[in-house]
Amino acid sequence: MKILVLNGSPTPNGNTVALVNAFKEGAESKGHDVNVVNVAHKNIKGCMACNFCKNAGNGTCAQKDDMQEIYPLIQDADMIVFASPIYYFIMSAQLESVIHRFYAITSPKKAKYSALLLSSYSSNVYSGAMAQYKDMIGYMGMTDKGIITADNSTNKTPEKLAEARALGESL
Numbered sequence: 001m002k003i004l005v006l007n008g009s010p011t012p013n014g015n016t017v018a019l020v021n022a023f024k025e026g027a028e029s030k031g032h033d034v035n036v037v038n039v040a041h042k043n044i045k046g047c048m049a050c051n052f053c054k055n056a057g058n059g060t061c062a063q064k065d066d067m068q069e070i071y072p073l074i075q076d077a078d079m080i081v082f083a084s085p086i087y088y089f090i091m092s093a094q095l096e097s098v099i100h101r102f103y104a105i106t107s108p109k110k111a112k113y114s115a116l117l118l119s120s121y122s123s124n125v126y127s128g129a130m131a132q133y134k135d136m137i138g139y140m141g142m143t144d145k146g147i148i149t150a151d152n153s154t155n156k157t158p159e160k161l162a163e164a165r166a167l168g169e170s171l
């Protein structure tokens with residue numbers, strides 16, 4: 001499968017990236033093609049609700065920012081993984097912007113599967129992000145393959161990284 005990971009963490013060697021790398025290692029060991037896009041370092045604005053995409057744009061976005069390089073990756077992916085630190089009980093603003101910009105295409109063309117990787121400081125701070133993720137993938141027609149969360153007591157531990165690797169290997 002072609003797997004697109006949308007990483008919403010701005011921290012290069014942080015806790016979210018540790019989950020992403022372990023997941024990637026596991027998935028690649030089973031022959032999957034994993035492309036990680038660090039969206040927090042891209043220039044991606046929020047949706048302007050201009051509805052160009054629903055009219056003259058015919059599924060294309062009026063905003064010509066770095067999202068233009070991500071749309072073809074989304075359309076080509078068989079699976080989309082959302083990875084983010086928890087910021088105030090939801091995913092990072094950078095990843096939320098990317099999610100809102102899915103509006104132009106409504107749903108990915110091919111992607112049937114998805115997963116969610118979350119890192120936080122506290123435990124039990126995931127209900128908002130998980131509810132959004134579950135509703136969103138249902139709306140987009142994707143099936144969840146797994147959710148991994150890591151907090152201050154488990155971030156970067158061998159056990160947690162093994163869990164993320166196992167998720168990749170399970171695909």
Ligand SMILES: Cc1cc2nc3c(=O)[nH]c(=O)nc-3n(C[C@H](O)[C@H](O)[C@H](O)COP(=O)(O)O)c2cc1C
Pocket residue numbers: 009010011013014015016017084085086087088089090119120121122123125155
């Ligand atoms: C702006 C901001 C908001 C945060 N909000 C929360 C929060 O609501 N709950 C929590 O447990 N951790 C929160 N954190 C901590 C991060 O989620 C945590 O440190 C995470 O592991 C960072 O991942 P990273 O290493 O990929 O940056 C916040 C951090 C920042 C910078």
